[in-house]
Amino acid sequence: MSGLTKRQQEILDYMKMAHRETGIMPSTREIQHYFGFASQTAAVGHLRALERKGMIVRLPGKARASVFPEELERAEIIDIPIYGNIAAGMAQDSEQQKDGCLSIDITSLGIPHTARTFALKVRGDSMVNAHVCDGDTVIMEFRDPKRGDIVAALIDGETTLKTYVLKDGKPYLQAENDDYPDLIPARELIIQGVMVALLRAAA
Amino acid sequence: MSGLTKRQQEILDYMKMAHRETGIMPSTREIQHYFGFASQTAAVGHLRALERKGMIVRLPGKARASVFPEELERAEIIDIPIYGNIAAGMAQDSEQQKDGCLSIDITSLGIPHTARTFALKVRGDSMVNAHVCDGDTVIMEFRDPKRGDIVAALIDGETTLKTYVLKDGKPYLQAENDDYPDLIPARELIIQGVMVALLRAAA
């Protein structure tokens, strides 16, 4: 269906696998030995066929220089650490240890290349009216909040996700759910990040 | 701050840039010439320093075999084509041409490796009660819908995003906004995909 023969598909699969495992492309001789070819030329022939069919791009004369076209077209990818959960409702502190990673291209997030970001898993439903749900992953950026931003804030010793509001020049935190009260800081209000994107995976 | 000297940071930046441009890592001699070193050994020394500081991993004896550790740890990344807009409200047909691409690791989406996916930009607010908003990007999978799934459907010649509901064994489409009516198919109901994830970028 894809225009590749069975053998060519096998070679391509091996290259993808090897590239994922090692981070580098196999050389023609590595392909030869993996498939048990008696001659390196066999591998070269398949690479040429794969190039002709657009499955790889080869940079002539250079070593291990096969490239998958989709990787060239791809926008730059950033790896955003996920720092556990954040309460959007109940009292609970956000954990500090890294809990996995989220990799996504920067153009889809619409953030600058330089942005310092992290991610949190939302627990609770105090932000549902802002369409942030329990289980969503919110992507936060380190920066100063503007009014109306959704922020991760440390308020009087607790970390929560709320809307940042100014009243008479004083900031407070607003829940987006009528069942939850607004939070006016008694002492200090530390903004840990501003929400720049949201990812929801199907349950 | 990161423990790298200025020169080492420059080398690392060049390697990242070259890797993004060409898809392959520069060789030690390419690094040498780019920086105008008189000797290739200079580049080798810097690579060794970068390896010692954990910025790259080198596979000994192999050509162009420096790897960025984050790329090794990263889960597999899929490229999801974005097929323009889909109405969630107004009558409007979804365009067919590819309109950019979304690259994200599969574990964050929670979908199987084999899933056939595409993405659509949501227009309209008929799904706000399901917390799908105007401007969101929804990631769809080609598969048969279950009741309650949010689906992209072609109903009587129009494509929309709605909840898939069964009533007396017959499927119809339900808007998640009281201002919009349910859609009962007059003739045919073709499901184009089931929503598996959602991405919202800050405006």
Next chain:
DNA sequence: TAACATATTGTTCTTCCGAACACATATTAA
């Protein structure tokens, strides 16, 4: 000032690796 890490140069050696050529054998389409 001595010790040490970092940065740099010059040279040589070996291996890695792509490329090319000649030839063989199926399978498939015109």
Next chain:
DNA sequence: TTAATATGTGTTCGGAAGAACAATATGTTA
């Protein structure tokens, strides 16, 4: 039948590329 196309084998060549060794400078720190 003829002509591609796909899949191989065996061999040779040369450039690409990593590695090692011997020096020299330049800071920075103790």
